[in-house]
Amino acid sequence: MVYVLNKNGHPLMPTENHAKVRVLLSKGMARVINRCPFTIQLAYGSTNHTQKITLGIDSGSRHIGISATTKDKALFEADVELRNDIVDLLSARREQRRSRRNRKTRYRKARFDNRRRGDGWLAPSVRQKADSHLTMTAKVHKILPISDIVIETASFDIQKIKNPDISGTDYQNGEQTDFWNVREYVMFRDGHVCQCCKGKSKDRILNVHHIESRRTGGDAPNNLITLCETCHKGYHKGTVTLPQKIHRGMSFRDAAFMGIMRWAVYEKLKDLYPNVRLTYGYITKTTRIEHGLPKAHHVDARCISGNTDAVGDGTVYFYKKVRCHNRQIHKCTVMKGGIRKRNQAPYEVKGFRLYDKVSWRNQECFIFGRRSTGRMDLRLLDGTHINASVGYKNLRLLKMRTNYLVESRHTG
Template sequence: MVYIIDQYGRPLMPTERYGKVRRLLKNSKAKVIKRCPFTIQLMYDSTAYTQDIMLGIDAGSKHIGVSATTADKELYAADIELRNDIVELLSTRRESRRTRRNRKTRYRKPRFNNRKRGDSWLAPSVRAKVNTHLKVVSDIYKFLPISKIIVEVASFDIQKIKHPDISGTEYQQGKQLGFWNVREYVLYRDNHTCQCCKGKSNDKVLNVHHIESRKTGGDAPNNLVTLCETCHKGYHNGTVKLPKTIKRGMSFRDATFMGVMRWAFYNRLKELYPDVKLTYGYITKNTRIENNLSKEHYVDVRCISGNPLAEPLGYVYYQKKVRCHNRQIHKYKINKGGVRKRNQADYLVKGFRLFDKVKYNNKEYFIFGRRTSGFFDIRDLQGNKVNKGSISCKRLKYLYTPNTYLTERRFTGSA
């Protein structure tokens, strides 16, 4: 499928007449403006006839499914992998900032309550994913004349998941009702007894320990356990091991994210585009079963678009969102002798940028690491290295520079 925009930048209907596209490019009546998905711009005045195109979006916390269809044919399908490293990066930055302040400004007056948050404030990790959803839609509007958007979101009742029999006023009477804070609840839950030695150390000082680090597991009660100070210090010193029965409980991070972002994303879409509708997973499932379709992600998104029986495209554009900038000046770990190594490389190294798409041995890869010596680390979209060592830039052929998305085409086998 070749996507077309007119000379004024307005999207037209895509085409599969590859011979005509080749002649237009050869005669300079069109030019290539994007390689993946392949998009051309006409250099002459043309008609602006379009058909109704429905855009189905399967919103998610880790992946976004997209399918643009007419009544007869699927025109575009994509699976976008979202970034999930923002929480860790922010935690690392916070650690660096606090240690730096302890070294540089030890007597600086504490300031914790000097920041105001608006009613529409979202956590940075949630805001980044919502913005990625919006950018995906905006990019599709640049090469397809979309008529209507249908968004599938999920609604989770976390308390119902934890306690299937909950009802009525029980929603207002959680396990932590009557406790001052989470710590008091955890101590009461564990009967004020160390869960490692069961009181054999005779240490009366109790601590609340994170099973997983606070960075990844958070402060939820199912990630906390009571340990005496002897066991707590021994665990962090490496002399004590926790029993195998102590495990982190079920995580509801993705469910919480969907509950927060669905309305933020949907309301923002309605502000930007004229015709936006909402749907839910059970409707998609019913549509798929009624039309006797297989349970695949790209099939579900086609059902969301409202045209489940449209002819499949036969391939899906798999995209991975990567960070746009890395403003960290120095490496987090200091070398021997107190030398801080710079974290930022030059903008261009031997004419290549980070994440450039290149061809090596007739296969396409992405540059994940550059060295001034000219030997680069190239990988596929899953992050698998081509070989154990680096590859000379002289053996690489530059293809193009992605715009915040690493993209490759994957065949689905159903055309």
């Protein structure tokens, strides 16, 4: 499928007539705008006849499914992998700033509670995912004349997942009702008994311990356990091992993401584009099962668009969102002599940057690692290793890095 823009840069209907495209390019009547997905722009005036194209968006916290379809043809389908490292990066930054302020500005007055969040504020991890939905929608609008947008929004009843029998006023009386804080509730839940030694240490001082680190597990009650101070200190020293039955409970992070993000994305889409409407997951699932389609993000998006019987050429574009910059200047570990090694690699090595799309032995791949000697680590977007050490002289640059890496795959 070749996507076509008119002379003014507005999208037209795509074409599968590759012979005509080659003629236009050879005669200078069109030029290549993008290699993947392959897009050309006409150099002469043309008619602007278009068909009705519906864009289906399967929203998610880890993946986005996209499908732009007409009544009988799938014109563009994509699976987008979102970033999930924002929470870890913010936690690392918070630790490093606290450490630096303790070293450099120990006597400065605390200013942790003097910020005011504006209306519509979203946490950085949620905002990044919402912005990715909007960015991918804009990318599709640049190559196709979209008429309608249908987005699936998921709503999760977390209390219902925890307690299937919940109803009525039970929603107002959760598990932490009448407790001052989470710590008090966790100790009451555990009977004020150490869950490691069961009181054998005779230590009456109790602590609340994070089963997973607070960075990854948070302060949810199912990530907390009551330990006596003896077992708590021993665990962190490595002399005490917790019983195998102690493990973190079910995580609802993705459900919380979707609950916060879905309305923010929908309201923003309505402000940017006309003819935006909602659908729901149970409708998508029923449609997919009735038509005997496989479970995939782009297939769900095709069902969401309402043109379930649309047939494409088997090409699905895989996008991966990567971080723009690494702002951490030095590594945390101090070397001998008080030297702190730089954490930032050179901006460019032998003319290549991180995440550049290159060709090696007629195979398209991406640079995931570089060495000062000019040896490159080549991989595909799904992490498949191509070669861990290829000389830069054997590579041909196809496309410089962008925030969204893309490769095409034929699904058959």
